[in-house]
Amino acid sequence: MGGLAFAASAAQPPAIPAQEQPEVLSRGPVHEAFAEPVNLQFQAGLIAPERPPPNIEEIPPEERPQGQQFVWIPGYWSWDADRNGYIWVSACWRAAPPGMSWVPGYWSQVSGGWEWVAGFWTPAGVREIEYLPEPPAVAELEPYGTSPSQDTIWVPPCMYWVQGQYVRRPGYWLAAQAHWVWVPSHYIMTPRGYLFAAGHWDYALDRRGVLFAPVYFPAPFYGRLGVTFSPSIIIDMGLLQISLFAYPRYHHYYFGDYYDNAYLSIGIYPWFDSQRYHTWYDPVYEHSRWRYRRSEPRWDERQRHEYDRRRDNRDLRPARTFREQEYRVARLPEAQRQALQVTQPITAIAARREKPMKFERIDTGERQKISKQATAVHTFRDERSRWEAPSAGSQKTVQPSGERKVTAPPQTGRQETVPLVRERNVPAPPQPAKREPAIIPVREPRVSQPERVKIPASPVFGRPEKTGIFQKGPPSQPDDEGRNKEGKGRRK
Secondary structure, X not given: OHHHHHHHHHHOOOOXXXXXOOEEEOOXXXXXXXXXXXXXOOOOOOEEOOOOOOOOEEOOXXXXXXXXXXXXXXXXXXXXXXXXXXXXXXOEEEEOOOOEEEEOOEXXXXXXXXXXXXXXXXXXXXXXXXXXXXXXXXXOOOOOOOOOOOOEEEEOXXXXXXXXXXXXXXXXXXXXXXXXXXXXXXXXXXOOOEEEEOOXXXXXXXXXXXXXXXXXXXXXXXXXXXXXXXXXXEEOHHHHHHHEEEEHHHOEEEEOOOOOHHHHHHOOEEHHHHHHXXXXXXXXXXXHHHHHHOOOOOHHHHHHHHHHHHHHOHHHOOOOEHHHHHHHHOOOOHHHHHHHOOEEEHHHHHHOOOOOOOEEEOOHHHHHHHHHHHHHHHHHHHHHHHHOOOOOOOOOOOOEEEEEEEOOOOOOOOOEEOOOOOOOOOOOOOOOOOOOOEEEEEEOOOOOOOEEEEOOOOOOEOOOOOOHHHOOOOOOOOOOOOHHHHHHOEEO
């Protein structure tokens, strides 16, 4: 009997050690296609010391948001300084902005590591991109005067390239819209030159789709071939904004526990600090501020107060992993649990009687088809990295050309489906560090004259939907935006 028992147990290998399994995080970067802060200060991007691992193939879960306007945008690797390694920014279901298509970001090899080149939305149907010389710094970013009404939002000035020189488009007050967020015109720095990203209307955050939580994969895991991953833990859109941060240098939002002063020193700021320093513009914060201040005039003061409370008291901060969150929630009364569930299984959200959007089930064949279509996004991203390589005659390897100090603000093979087992120890949060000015390398301009490059069609573009909350299209473009205002600007 003993021998038989031993033979039976030997036929089934032990469980994979917890340290070798993926772990869902309840903090980290927000997928760049879902939301991005607008960087107004030209500086080198985030540089990772190691090459990113190969892509992980993602298969969507059985539940998806209902509507043809939602498109599956695959995930990508993000450098995490706390772990001194990469984490996976999971895919998302995204209602693409109407009339816009997505150009994904990528990691570009530079001297000393790999630099992130941000993704951006561009008008659909564009088959040619123009790379420009470095725009002049824009001064006077702060609002002038007072708002003409409580229903307006300040849009900062921007430079436009006109007939061989830059023209300043002044800032203006924009009429706010209940379900739409205005993303103003701005520039994206690339290895080839500067790209002009035209202003556009985007859906309010709670209408954009489903955002899945990032995941930590141990290094031995992503070296295995033929592994697939199905994200299933999503981020609550309402709770997301309670602990939301901006990392302008990386063109990303971050969510969760980034309250320690050490994060200020590397450039991760609470989202409301855009109102103080104007080195980046936060479309999501500006829209939320307008929305809530109509009923709560001191809403922005409360945001700062709650940030200070969490900075000073670790017990008030959100959990750092989904496993830790489950542990905390299980010990609370039912009435108090929902306020802490920043991340939740998509099955729980889809089963709710009252939910912000409807869900539908998709079969295995459709899930596999969607997963394969995501390959086109990765291919498009790789093509972008090739066409943005410095042109002949320009420097082939980007070298840092100098340093600029940016002072941190005051304290404020086989197919294998991955089981998401959360048995890892929660890493200790970093201790507050002395806030020295961050040293950020400044790059040389790539091009001295505009260069035009023909590009393929993006596989991700806005699909119209004439049902439910998406029945109405976006508002018209603001009168003060666009090239019709160039003649009124100030030439540089």
